[in-house]
Amino acid sequence: MTTAVDTLAGALTDWLPRQRWYAAKDRTPQAVRLERVTPLLHGDPALLHALVSVDGEQYQLLLGKRPSLPDDLADAAILDTPHGVVYAATHDRELMSRLLERLHGTSDGPVFETEPGARVALDLPARVLPVEQSNTSLILGDRYILKLFRRVLPGPHPDIELHRALHAVGAHHVARMLGALTTEVDGVPAALGILQEFLPDAQDGWTLATTDRAAFAGEAAELGRSVATVHSALARAFQPRNIAVDDLSDTADRLHLRFAALADGIPELAPHERALREAFDRVRAARGPFTLQRVHGDLHLGQVLRANGRWTLIDFEGEPGQPLAERNALRHPLQDVATMLRSFDYAAHHGGAADTAWAQRMRDAFCDGYAEVLDDPRGQPALLHALELDKAVYEVAYERAHRPDWVSIPLGAITRILGAAS
Numbered sequence: 001m002t003t004a005v006d007t008l009a010g011a012l013t014d015w016l017p018r019q020r021w022y023a024a025k026d027r028t029p030q031a032v033r034l035e036r037v038t039p040l041l042h043g044d045p046a047l048l049h050a051l052v053s054v055d056g057e058q059y060q061l062l063l064g065k066r067p068s069l070p071d072d073l074a075d076a077a078i079l080d081t082p083h084g085v086v087y088a089a090t091h092d093r094e095l096m097s098r099l100l101e102r103l104h105g106t107s108d109g110p111v112f113e114t115e116p117g118a119r120v121a122l123d124l125p126a127r128v129l130p131v132e133q134s135n136t137s138l139i140l141g142d143r144y145i146l147k148l149f150r151r152v153l154p155g156p157h158p159d160i161e162l163h164r165a166l167h168a169v170g171a172h173h174v175a176r177m178l179g180a181l182t183t184e185v186d187g188v189p190a191a192l193g194i195l196q197e198f199l200p201d202a203q204d205g206w207t208l209a210t211t212d213r214a215a216f217a218g219e220a221a222e223l224g225r226s227v228a229t230v231h232s233a234l235a236r237a238f239q240p241r242n243i244a245v246d247d248l249s250d251t252a253d254r255l256h257l258r259f260a261a262l263a264d265g266i267p268e269l270a271p272h273e274r275a276l277r278e279a280f281d282r283v284r285a286a287r288g289p290f291t292l293q294r295v296h297g298d299l300h301l302g303q304v305l306r307a308n309g310r311w312t313l314i315d316f317e318g319e320p321g322q323p324l325a326e327r328n329a330l331r332h333p334l335q336d337v338a339t340m341l342r343s344f345d346y347a348a349h350h351g352g353a354a355d356t357a358w359a360q361r362m363r364d365a366f367c368d369g370y371a372e373v374l375d376d377p378r379g380q381p382a383l384l385h386a387l388e389l390d391k392a393v394y395e396v397a398y399e400r401a402h403r404p405d406w407v408s409i410p411l412g413a414i415t416r417i418l419g420a421a422s
């Protein structure tokens with residue numbers, strides 16, 4: 001007999017791959033199971049928090065239910081039943097405005113707690129951020145932003161852990177963390193969301209760089225200084241776990257392993273494999289001492305906001321597709337530099353013919369700014385190139401799954417970087 005839960009699971013099988021945040025877009029879900037449903041609000045509309053397992057991976061959903069949907073929620077529908085319509089509740093301002101209040105002080109299912117010393121208004125009007133990315137964010141009264149992580153992973157979550165630690169050392173260039181939404185999955189704590197101060201007039205670096213490249217030129221050095229300042233703060237915040245190393249053989253080993261995992265099944269990468277592996281091996285010859293530390297982990301122009309005359313780094317989640325243990329591991333800070341340099345290349349390709357001279361100027365300005373605070377990234381060319389190539393390989397895999405039209409950008413970069421190094 002087909003139950004209502006089975007019917008909803010069937011509807012989610014069609015709906016999930018259409019969501020921007022759904023990670024495995026290149027695969028149709030095979031087994032969708034509702035693992036835990038917590039009613040948050042009864043009545044009309046009703047609100048449910050759901051943990052859903054999709055082919056063994058857990059996701060968080062907020063589901064609304066109404067007898068019928070008003071026009072502005074029509075696109076949010078997931079399942080129409082004789083008893084009402086189930087829909088994506090993050091689009092429902094009425095329900096989302098009551099979310100924090102409903103989750104505060106609960107003891108079962110999802111639990112929202114404020115940070116020590118933070119005073120949070122729980123009843124602000126809510127709207128969903130129109131640009132969905134790896135997660136879904138709600139803006140509350142233009143004062144807070146509540147990011148709901150879509151993938152639910154047991155263990156310490158880097159966005160929460162790093163923001164908390166950075167706040168504790170009084171770091172600049174990060175948004176203040178105000179609270180966390182967590183739950184337990186099989187007795188292990190898992191993060192569901194983070195509440196932070198919202199910067200209302202912020203513009204992200206990607207928009208700035210792609211709207212007016214000339215104007216952005218003055219910003220790149222300041223961005224480099226800001227990233228280096230956050231790196232110093234991260235080194236202070238996690239000092240006991242910093243380790244100095246003389247050689248980076250472990251890093252080289254990791255780049256090889258990551259390549260094997262990322263490139264599996266991607267024929268476009270096969271012709272580059274040998275040269276990529278040689279580039280990763282050149283890291284072994286680089287000489288330190290190097291310091292491995294906590295880093296941002298997925299730094300790009302979309303993760304930096306310009307507001308109130310300064311840069312703020314956001315989204316310390318690391319690469320969304322990687323396991324938490326990977327994302328929480330100590331890395332060389334040049335990893336963040338390399339991924340930002342990749343972003344200048346992406347921005348240079350935006351809107352037509354690539355402006356590679358601009359990308360080069362931005363790289364230099366960014367590195368100049370970084371070098372005012374920490375070591376000049378250009379002092380370790382083999383490491384920097386290997387890390388850029390590593391990110392470009394990740395990007396090829398990412399773009400194939402999410403934006404196939406963009407694959408040529410990282411693929412072109414691989415050819416170019418390998419060509420320049422040979």
Ligand SMILES: Nc1ncnc2c1ncn2[C@@H]1O[C@H](COP(=O)(O)OP(=O)(O)O)[C@@H](O)[C@H]1O
Binds near residue numbers: 129137147204314315
């Ligand atoms: N503190 C903030 N103030 C203003 N806007 C923010 C803030 N944090 C995030 N945003 C906006 O929300 C978007 C998504 O946030 P992000 O943390 O990058 O989520 P995701 O993991 O979904 O990519 C950002 O691109 C930015 O435009």
Ligand SMILES: O=P(O)(O)O[C@H]1O[C@H](CO)[C@@H](O[C@H]2O[C@H](CO)[C@@H](O)[C@H](O)[C@H]2O)[C@H](O)[C@H]1O
Binds near residue numbers: 134298318339395
């Ligand atoms: O922001 P997210 O944490 O979701 O990061 C993922 O998506 C990014 C795209 O939104 C992706 O970034 C790539 O595209 C950017 C332009 O859209 C570019 O600036 C970045 O350099 C490039 O890597 C990121 O890799 C991915 O993890």
